[in-house]
Amino acid sequence: MSEKNWKLLDGLSNEDFVAVDLETTGLDPKKDRIMEIGAVRVEGGQVTGEYQQLVNPGCPISGLVSGLTGITDEMVRMAPSIGEVLGEFLSFCKTLPIVGHQVMFDYRFLKRAAVNQGESFERSGIDTLALCRAFMPAEEKKNLAAACAFFEIERDQAHRACSDAWDAARLYTQLARSFAKERPELFVPKPLIYKVKRDQPASEKQKEDLRYFIKYHKISLPVRFEELSRSEASRLQDQLILQYGRIRQKSRKD
Structure with missing residues (x-):
């Protein structure tokens, strides 16, 4: 993207984070799978990396999900599995806090995938949805699209992981610039807690x-x-x- 050197934050303590978004085959991390990962890494207020990867979920993608995301079985047929890309993605994230819109949704999927691959993924994070609930009027919708519209953030392609990760990064930046001095405690990354056991392989x-x-x-x-x-x-x-x-x-x- 053209924004590799985009200056995100000025004079804010939390200038290091990874904005993450996933596209998944459904909403339940116990039953559904990751089919795309998107992330934007920010260090010192500067974008230092972008990650985008289609993932073969190893199961059919429903027509409803394909219609929403544009991702089809054919698109992921030759894509790597989550086990083949997870190490690369974790290296990309370093040990930085995660930023996301309803960040626990993405974290649950990622942690389950990590545990199933024998990896550790203990992180802190900041939820832009929680920030929107704190700072937007109660009557306003607070999904990612509505929040970006409210704060006049121009979006790219909705419901694709990397574009949504960029939107989450932009939204967090706007919220931080506007409200961090007023409520600094809301902008401190907090531990993301999700306990999960490794799945037993199919017989x-x-x-x-x-x-x-x-x-x-x-x-x-x-x-x-x-x-x-x-x-x-x-x-x-x-x-x-x-x-x-x-x-x-x-x-x-x-």
């Missing part, structure tokens, strides 16, 4: 059954069997049975 029988089901029905799905958890494999099997029906046992040759 060999689950993967074998899914492979056979997909082959039998001639289904084309961007599924990475080696990355499925037990619960994901079970949910995917239920979804496929609901959509295509069960296989008659006599049709299967062992």
